[in-house]
Amino acid sequence: MGFHLPKNFLVTGEPMIVVAEVLSVLTLAGIVFALTYYKKWKWLWDEWLTTVDHKKIGIMYIISSLLMLFRGGIDGLLMRTQLALPNLHVLDAEHYNQIFTAHGTIMIFFMAMPFIFGLMNVAVPLQIGARDVAYPYLNALSFWLFFFGCMLFNISFMIGGAPDAGWTNYTPLAGSDLAPGPGINYYLLSLQISGIGSLMTGINFLVTILKMRAPGMTLMRMPMFTWSVLITSIIIIFAFPVLTVALALLTIDRLFGSHFFTVSGGGEPMMWANLFWIWGHPEVYIVVLPAFGIFSEVISTFARKRLFGYSAMVYSMVVISAVSFLTWVHHFFTMGAGPAVNSFFSVSTMAIAIPTGVKVFNWLFTLYKGRIEFTTPMLWAVGFIPTFLIGGLTGVMLAVAPADYQYHNSYFLISHFHYALVGGAVFGCLAGLYYWWPKMFGFKLDERQGKWAFWLFNIGFNLCFFPQYFVGLMGMTRRMYTYPEGLGWTPYNLISTVGAYMMGVGFIIMVYNILYSIRHGERDLTGDIWNGRTLEWSISSPAPHYNFARIPEVDDLDAWWHMKKRKRKQPWELRPLKPIHMPNNSGRPFIMSAWFFVAGFGLVFEWHWMGIIGLLGVLYCMLKRSFEYDDHHYIQVDEIERTESAAGRA
């Protein structure tokens, strides 16, 4: 219960970390100074920190994810620098171990997932003709839990020391016996806090999509992205509780000395691998299915064609989501579960290729006979097909259990999942970012720079990861911090590093593109800058606070496309405006999540008193919320009229 400050509370041993610490402090000071100098504190609080608007929450998710893409990318570049040549000493073993742990954890939990959540937030309510999500307050809480969980993870390398057992965090390596100290606690508590947010997002979007669609939008008239989010929400609801339990059990092991995962106490170290991957494999689909949805939207928009085989696309996603829960053992065929178990999971894993293949062919046939415009979002979508194909098919090769004994944990595997996750999820996020950017901000990102970024990133990506298949077959395993000469690995590693830096340049151009386009980007005056097909393009850009002045009525797939074709106004478009019911802003999601951060930080250092204080703060916020009655307001007709006519839509 005591207050024991660990020896290395502020990490100072490594010069690179000290530099990062100085930079972090300077950045923070710079932000505080700028907010004060420009008198923006109130604006920040009123417009952003307390907002419950799904569009703003989406934007905050996306900004955070881009920052984390930067941080995780720097980690990746450090790893690639260390591995560029044999026997380098840019990083020592311990630092390298921390960096690959951070890279994996950040890219999955704090980059890919929030990026997807951001795009979901921005697009789904607009696509279904709703004015917000079902639970806007909960939505804000989800975001802030993610944000504070993410911050907790990110300070670990400066305060107390970063986790170093890999993003998979296998026991007993991650147990208190072999990994004492705050590192692994950071991993467990930050993921626990942000995981609660993820679970709530799943519930929120499930209800939103099931209950809040515009009249006439039957399930089989929903845009494909919305479908993918619906299915993803269901996966989240089934998968995340498993992670919650796994994290909790290991936290109890480490903090209170139980033995769920320790052999000597009758525990079972392999149980962590099972629980982790029962969540972990569906997690892959949590980030990839929405990306599939984005590709479907983008491909259909820029091929100027209805999505080919819409219902087959839906059914194949349903099948993928179901089977995704039946494949987790393929992550550890080599743990000796026996031939019957391995055979089952081998075949179930291969089976996922069938619905996925159906989707690929349907995309190809959406392009077939289209008139394909290679805009930046379309480049990412089209670039996804060959990249993901390579990732998917090497996945089928990995599914062959006896062959997996040779690939497992080798760079062959590393390459495979980067092809699947970067080629699938990251390409999807970037396609979605470029695609919905005008809807979020009212201007387009520069196309020429966007294309440069795409080609540099894409070529760099292939240079980085394709050679890794070969070096894997040469016996190089993941997580090696260095390697000797003479094994033939050097040329591949060097090419790989060059490719990684090219990806970095691509990312810098993307960031520059954003800054450049804020001033010079083409303004979106119509709200339908891509000649879109779904409802988000029927309203002005950026979307007004209440989204739809009148809730649209839908009678077909690609509702907006048909409305445009019809020309004649529908009866619902002529109805008089009515006051719109909207939720109030609230600072409590932010404050409650800050209490979670306090609790998490205390428990990381096993200062249980601080954990208790933090959790009491959380409880107090929940009680306050329970007795809150005045939590909504109405936007009056005259204000709606003013907003609409300002956007040229009177």
Next chain:
Amino acid sequence: MEPFRKRLRQWLTLVGLSAVLLLAGCSREQYVVLDPKGPVAKQQYDLIVWSFGLMLIIVLAVFGIFAYVIIKYRAKPENKGYEPPDQEGSKLLETIWTLIPVAVVIALAIPTVKATYGLEKQPSSDRPPMTIKVTSADWKWIFRYPKEGIETVNYVTIPADTPVRFEMDAVGPMNSFWVPSLGGQEYTMPGMVMNLWLQADQPGVYQGRSANFSGKYFTHMTFDVIAKSPADYDKWVQQVKKTAPKQTEAQYLQLLERGLAKKMTFSSYPKIADQAGLIGEVKGIREKMNRPEEPDTGTMHHHHHAH
């Protein structure tokens, strides 16, 4: 059917291999996974080639359609007024591209299941099998030869052309025992015994390493598998028994502590070695032996950097 399948396999092997080697421009020996030196690795290699061939067909087909579609149907000034038709889908086409992957999965699943069961069995050989017990500890490999009563650290000597059953466990974290030239890996885990059959066809030295991250010096957890002709193997065992020191309990416990170790050879090992992996933790083993941790006698004994 059989000759066709055989021919197809040969053809795919050829295409697959030449593609891999062409792209790589390296010697085949460096591709340890693709250069099997024993029946287990050979069986896995055959599956790798078979699956690679099947996947290659799909890649070529899809890349072909992909290139055709995006080139032919790109927006050009000439097709400015062209309005693409709205196609709902096609039952026939969609059935075809559901059935093709089904066929591919079946073609892959059957040999996969066969091999998964097959690899549990002892590889066929004229010579009787032998057993070697493996314990991984932070960060070294300890090999015990129960019949011979000897122990080696960070290298293992085996008779060639003889099926060897590795019985594996761990003290501390999980590792993965991988000798790519001889066959795929298997995890070593505390509190659990795992079995792995391997066999080297020819005498030679094969590189082994841990394939599962186990902490600080995981990268240096390599070992050599030295396959000798059966006669030479017997000679080697006799020599070890004559010349190598006996291993005391204290030495063994010291070996389990975290740190790197050189290659070592012992003509005996203590009884506790047979239980260590099942207890799984150094602390637990010391408790059982009633030997509290020795104060700081170099958790990094025999420290060397394998750069």
